Structures are given as C-alpha cells and as structure tokens.
Amino acid sequence: MSKEYQFEKVTFEPSPQNNGEFLPQITIGESTHRPFHPSDMDRVLDYDNMPEPPPPDAQHGHLEFEMDDDDMTIRDDAPPKFPKRYFCLRGSFIFYYDMKDVDNSYDKASFDRHDHAATFLGPPLGVIPVERTKVEFPPGGRRVFREHANTEARNGYEMMIRHVARAANINSTSTSTIGTGTQKQEKENSAGAASAAKRRAPAYLVMDSLGQREAWADAIRFRADVYKKDTKLRPAGTNPDELNMDANIHIGAGDKMGTDIFDVLDPSKGGKKGISSPTRGEASRRVGGEISVLAGIIEKEEQTDINEALQMFGTRTLFQEDIWVNDFFEQNDENEGADMCQKFERWQTSIKKGLRGAVLEQYEYFVEASREMTVMGREVASLKDLVNKQVGTFESMKRVTFDLDFGEGPSNGDIDADGVGTATEDETTRYSSDEEDENADENEHKSEKSPNGKKRFGRFRGAGATSPLSGRSSKKSTSTIDIPLWLDDVIEEITAFVKECRYTDATELLLKARSEVSDIVNLVRG
Amino acid sequence: MFVSNLLLSTLQKNETLTEKKLSKKELASMQRIIISIEDLTKRLCERLSEGLRRKNEALKQTTKKEKADPLSAMAPLVSPIALNDDSTALHLLVRLGRSQDAASAYATRRSLLLNEW
Numbered sequence: 001m002s003k004e005y006q007f008e009k010v011t012f013e014p015s016p017q018n019n020g021e022f023l024p025q026i027t028i029g030e031s032t033h034r035p036f037h038p039s040d041m042d043r044v045l046d047y048d049n050m051p052e053p054p055p056p057d058a059q060h061g062h063l064e065f066e067m068d069d070d071d072m073t074i075r076d077d078a079p080p081k082f083p084k085r086y087f088c089l090r091g092s093f094i095f096y097y098d099m100k101d102v103d104n105s106y107d108k109a110s111f112d113r114h115d116h117a118a119t120f121l122g123p124p125l126g127v128i129p130v131e132r133t134k135v136e137f138p139p140g141g142r143r144v145f146r147e148h149a150n151t152e153a154r155n156g157y158e159m160m161i162r163h164v165a166r167a168a169n170i171n172s173t174s175t176s177t178i179g180t181g182t183q184k185q186e187k188e189n190s191a192g193a194a195s196a197a198k199r200r201a202p203a204y205l206v207m208d209s210l211g212q213r214e215a216w217a218d219a220i221r222f223r224a225d226v227y228k229k230d231t232k233l234r235p236a237g238t239n240p241d242e243l244n245m246d247a248n249i250h251i252g253a254g255d256k257m258g259t260d261i262f263d264v265l266d267p268s269k270g271g272k273k274g275i276s277s278p279t280r281g282e283a284s285r286r287v288g289g290e291i292s293v294l295a296g297i298i299e300k301e302e303q304t305d306i307n308e309a310l311q312m313f314g315t316r317t318l319f320q321e322d323i324w325v326n327d328f329f330e331q332n333d334e335n336e337g338a339d340m341c342q343k344f345e346r347w348q349t350s351i352k353k354g355l356r357g358a359v360l361e362q363y364e365y366f367v368e369a370s371r372e373m374t375v376m377g378r379e380v381a382s383l384k385d386l387v388n389k390q391v392g393t394f395e396s397m398k399r400v401t402f403d404l405d406f407g408e409g410p411s412n413g414d415i416d417a418d419g420v421g422t423a424t425e426d427e428t429t430r431y432s433s434d435e436e437d438e439n440a441d442e443n444e445h446k447s448e449k450s451p452n453g454k455k456r457f458g459r460f461r462g463a464g465a466t467s468p469l470s471g472r473s474s475k476k477s478t479s480t481i482d483i484p485l486w487l488d489d490v491i492e493e494i495t496a497f498v499k500e501c502r503y504t505d506a507t508e509l510l511l512k513a514r515s516e517v518s519d520i521v522n523l524v525r526g
Numbered sequence: 527m528f529v530s531n532l533l534l535s536t537l538q539k540n541e542t543l544t545e546k547k548l549s550k551k552e553l554a555s556m557q558r559i560i561i562s563i564e565d566l567t568k569r570l571c572e573r574l575s576e577g578l579r580r581k582n583e584a585l586k587q588t589t590k591k592e593k594a595d596p597l598s599a600m601a602p603l604v605s606p607i608a609l610n611d612d613s614t615a616l617h618l619l620v621r622l623g624r625s626q627d628a629a630s631a632y633a634t635r636r637s638l639l640l641n642e643w
Contacts, residue, residue: 483552491562498570506570507618514563520556521535524548 009230010036010044010093012127017067020201024095024127026233038101038120043234044090049368050222054089055215057104057118061085061156061206062096063148082153082206085125086118089216091231092223094128094161094203101125128161128203133224135217136160148204156206157213161220163200302350309347481523487516571624574615578631581612585638 007029012022024036046054061082085096086104101122137159138145144158207213313319328340490513497506548556612635619628 481548481552483548483555487559488555491559491566494563494566498566498573503570503574503618504614506566507621510563510566510570511621513559517556517560517563520548 007230008043008233008235010091010127010233012093012129015126019065019067021064021126022129022200024093024124036123038122040233041088041095041120041124044088044093044095045232045234046090047092047223047226047229047231050219052219052222055212055219057086057088058208058212059084059099060087060096060208060216061153061158062087063153063204063206080148080151080153082148082151082156082204087205089130089219089223092129092131092226092229093231094130094220095124096126096128097124098122129163129200130161130220130224131227132165133161133163133220135220135224136162137213137217144206145204153204153206156208157210158204158206159213159217160202160204162202165199302353305343305347305350306354309351481520483520484516487513567622571619571622571627574619574622575624575627575631578612578615578619578627579634582631582634582638585635589638589641 009027010024011027011033012024015021015023026034026036026040028034062085064081064083066078066081084099086099086102088095088097097120101124102118102120104118143156144151144153145160148154148158205216207216329337332340490509494506494510494513497503497509612631616628616632619625619631
C-alpha cells in the first residue's frame with residue numbers, strides 16, 4: 001500500500017444499460033476510479049453532521065423497466081415494475097441491492113440500526129444520488145403517482161426523488177467530473193431540451209408504510225441540501241466497529257466528538273489493531289474514527305512506534321532531557337545512541353503524521369462551525385427582521401382607534417380611562433394647591449368657593465383645544481367627546497350648596513351642569 | 527320631565543353609531559350626573575316649595591291671630607306679608623322649571639296680601 005494515503009469517495013457513473021440508472025464506483029484521489037466492491041459497502045460513511053442517523057436499511061420497491069434482448073435499451077412496451085430492492089442510505093447516495101445479494105440473517109433481537117449487520121454478497125445494482133434532489137409525494141395525498149396506479153406500487157406508498165439541475169454553470173461542471181449526468185437518458189423526457197438532458201432521471205421508490213416513507217424522505221431531504229460534500233469511505237482495513245466489538249466496547253454515535261491528541265495517537269483510530277495506550281482508558285480510544293482519513297493512513301509500523309513512544313513518554317508529566325539521556329547511557333552502551341536517535345526520528349515522523357490528522361480534523365470542525373455560525377447569523381438577522389416587523393405591527397395596532405366600537409372598545413376605553421385618571425390627578429393637585437394658596441378663613445373660603453369654582457370651570461373650558469366643552473387634555477382624537485372635569489364634582493358641590501341653603505348658587509351650578517350635559521348629548525347626536 | 531327625557535335621549539343616542547362617541551366610563555359618568563342632577567333638582571324644588579308653603583301658612587295663622595285680637599287696630603299699617611321676601615325662591619322655582627309650584631306659592635301669598643288690605 002502506498003505510504004501516501006488518498007481519499008476514497010463514492011462517485012457514480014451512468015449505467016451501461018442506458019436505462020437512466022447509475023452505478024456506484026470508488027474514486028481514489030482525484031482521477032483514479034475503481035468498481036464498487038461488495039466489501040466497500042461496510043466502509044461507506046454517512047455524513048457526520050446530520051441531525052439523525054440514516055434510516056435503517058430496508059426493502060423497498062424500485063421502479064425499473066424491462067430491458068430489450070440486447071440488454072442495452074428499454075423495451076418500448078415495457079411496463080413499469082417495482083421489484084423489491086434492499087436500500088441503504090449513506091451520505092449522498094442510496095444504494096440498492098438485489099435481495100439475493102444481501103444476507104440479512106442477522107440476529108434481529110440485537111439488531112441496532114447503527115450497526116450495518118447485513119452482509120452484502122455482491123455489488124449493488126445501482127445507486128441513486130440524492131445531492132440536489134427533491135423528494136416529492138404523489139399529489140392530493142394519494143399513495144402512488146397516477147402513472148403507476150396500475151402497477152404493484154399501489155400496494156405501498158410511493159415517492160419520487162427528482163434531480164434539480166442548476167441553471168447556471170451546469171455546462172462547466174457537467175464535464176469536469178464523472179457522474180454529473182451529462183450522458184443520462186431521460187426516460188420521461190427523452191426528447192427534452194438541453195437543460196432537461198442535464199437532469200438525472202427521477203427515481204421512484206415504494207415504501208411499505210407511510211411512516212417509513214416520511215422517515216426516508218426526511219433523511220434524503222437533509223442530505224440533499226448538502227452540496228459538494230464527498231461521501232467518504234472508511235480507510236481500508238478492519239472496521240473499527242469490529243475492533244470495538246472484539247474489545248466488547250459499544251460505540252455510541254456521539255462519541256466521535258471530543259478528540260484530543262492522545263486519541264490521535266491511539267492506534268485503534270488508524271483502522272488497525274495496535275497496542276493499547278497504557279495511559280488512556282478504553283473509552284478514550286473510541287473517538288475520532290476518521291482522523292487518519294484526513295492526514296493519511298497510519299501504517300502498522302508507525303502505530304507500533306507511536307505506542308512505544310506513548311509507553312515511554314506518555315506517562316511522564318515532566319520530561320527532562322538531560323536526566324533521560326543520563327539514565328539512557330547509564331543503562332546502555334554508547335554505540336546504541338545512534339540507533340536510538342534514528343528510532344526517535346522515526347517516532348517523530350509517525351507522531352507528526354497523527355498530529356497532522358488532528359490538525360486537519362480540528363480545521364474541519366472549525367470550517368463546520370464557521371458554516372453553522374454563518375447560518376446562525378442569517379437566522380438571527382431574519383429573526384431580527386421578524387421582531388422589527390412585530391414591533392411595527394404593535395405600534396400600528398396601538399394607534400388604531402376603534403371608532404365604530406361605540407363605548408365598547410376595550411383598548412380605547414382603557415386609554416380614555418387612563419387619560420381621565422391622569423387628568424383627574426393633575427386637576428386634583430391643582431385644585432388642592434389652589435386651596436392651599438388661599439389663606440382666607442373658612443367662611444370666606446366658603447363664600448368664595450362658588451366664584452372660584454366658576455373661574456376654575458371657566459379656565460378648564462378654555463383649556464380645551466378643539467371642543468368648546470373640552471376641560472381636559474387635547475391629546476384625544478376629535479372623534480371623542482371631552483367631558484369637563486368639573487362635572488365630576490358638580491354633584492357634590494350642588495349638594496353642599498343645598499345643605500347650606502344657598503339655593504341661588506345651587507341653582508346656578510345645577511343649571512350650568514345641565515347645560516353642559518345637554519351640549520354633550522347634542523354632540524353625541526352628531 | 528326634562529331630565530328624564532334628556533337621560534333617555536342620551537342613552538338612545540349612545541346606542542346609535544355616530545362620529546362623536548362616549549367611552550364606556552364616560553357614558554356611565556354621564557348617566558350618574560344626569561340622575562344626580564334630577565335628584566338634586568327635585569330636592570331643591572321641594573325645599574323651595576316647602577319653604578314658601580310654610581312661610582305662607584305661618585303668615586295666614588298670624589293674620590288670623592291679628593284679626594282676632596281687639597288691639598289689632600294698633601298694629602302697623604304695613605303687614606310683613608307685604609314684604610317681597612319670596613321673590614328669590616319664586617324666581618329659582620321658575621328657573622328650575624317648577625312654574626306651577628311657583629304660581630301656587632305666589633297666588634297664596636297674593637291672597638294673603640289682598641286679605642290684609
């Protein structure tokens with residue numbers, strides 16, 4: 001194996017049968033391709049930033065057409081068929097297998113959907129790319145699309161995975177990479193326009209239940225929104241899951257986070273068995289399964305070197321070179337120094353390789369975090385706009401006057417009530433201050449009360465801005481009637497005059513109040 | 527009654543949607559003021575009328591006593607009933623819309639005055 005590790009990712013090419021389907025292949029590096037082997041399926045990794053793991057692999061119906069005798073073209077009179085295929089969703093691809101190529105005789109009692117327990121005996125029949133696709137259900141809540149109503153699809157719940165081609169720069173991208181679909185044949189739009197030819201043919205799946213269709217559709221939608229992200233393969237070698245199974249360690253889905261330098265240097269991350277670090281617990285060796293993918297695979301010798309380095313130096317919290325050198329030469333011959341130097345240089349190279357992987361992983365996390373923060377920033381900006389709109393709406397609602405709600409409008413009534421209360425307090429304060437300023441005796445005060453009251457009433461009336469009756473603030477709208485404040489106290493004043501047998505004052509005030517009320521009533525009459 | 531009509535008119539107009547309107551609190555305040563004004567007017571008129579009636583009755587009794595007194599010839603020529611002491615009350619009654627009560631009180635006083643002469 002080459003010392004320099006190169007990425008392995010899943011790509012696709014159009015099926016040689018020219019039936020609108022695609023075959024998966026493995027792209028190594030940038031330009032080297034090889035067919036998809038059955039053992040590759042266990043190594044295909046799902047996206048690691050998905051909110052939920054992919055749905056469990058399951059059997060679904062898949063739209064296929066019967067081929068001609070030459071196996072190169074679709075028969076013209078071929079009816080659509082929905083044979084059962086075994087589907088696996090990984091990253092941006094849905095692999096589907098012939099049922100005879102899948103051995104899923106696993107122990108269902110211990111089946112965990114995160115463990116890919118099925119064994120694949122052959123390569124997949126094809127692959128459905130989900131990047132830049134849309135999942136559509138039959139319109140009107142129907143179970144199947146109308147064109148498939150007479151097929152066995154009517155026994156299930158159908159959905160369509162439709163490719164949405166980019167309008168711009170599609171020409172440039174279509175020729176640059178394999179698997180962008182320039183050579184695809186449109187089954188429905190065989191004579192379509194050039195843009196239609198860029199699109200991949202839609203794929204139809206038939207699920208057994210409505211919930212299954214929803215789960216798969218949601219998972220596909222999440223992955224369809226991820227652009228230009230490779231579907232990587234776990235480095236060749238033993239599946240880390242199997243390693244952990246050997247060690248009776250269950251790997252949790254959330255354990256991939258929190259990698260540190262010791263995890264980087266841990267040999268189990270490289271996909272091969274190695275000596276366990278004596279300084280780290282078993283749990284710490286579970287994390288970071290993809291680190292070596294980023295920096296290159298760590299060879300067995302390198303892992304051994306790293307383990308030896310960890311055993312020699314990993315437990316030391318304080319390392320002093322001179323003490324170590326003295327100890328070394330006390331225990332070893334002088335001529336062993338050169339060999340030890342070469343050994344240390346080799347160790348250093350191995351450790352650097354692991355560190356490079358850690359740095360690359362941190363960088364990847366940083367990029368992902370930046371992307372998430374960018375999305376969050378946009379969401380916060382949209383939330384801010386929304387809040388501003390709501391504030392504007394509230395302000396406009398506050399300014400609404402319910403003119404037609406005659407005396408029943410709660411908001412207007414409340415405003416009026418508040419306004420009355422405020423004005424009453426103001427006028428009460430003014431009234432009391434006026435009384436305090438008068439230093440006359442009580443009799444004099446009583447005798448002067450009526451004229452003062454008249455003056456005060458007259459001043460209130462003059463204070464009105466628009467209405468001749470206005471005795472309060474002119475902030476109200478012109479559609480409301482201002483009731484003079486002195487009317488609130490006029491009853492008490494008249495009663496006091498009557499008790500004092502000052503019938504003339506009482507009569508004058510009473511007639512004045514009656515006149516005021518009459519004016520208000522006339523205003524109400526409009 | 528004027529106030530009753532006013533009250534009914536106010537209530538009716540408040541039920542009609544016009545450009546001018548009263549809030550619920552203002553409407554309640556106006557109703558309270560109108561009812562209070564009506565009560566006060568009634569009380570005021572009763573007091574004025576009762577005062578005039580009592581005063582006229584007292585003058586009538588006094589006149590009877592004077593006529594029964596043999597020394598009445600020694601009494602002053604001008605009787606207290608001739609004084610214009612009820613003009614204010616009568617005026618207020620008229621202003622308050624109790625013209626009938628004012629007319630009755632005035633007639634009683636006028637009769638007493640004529641009997642005096």
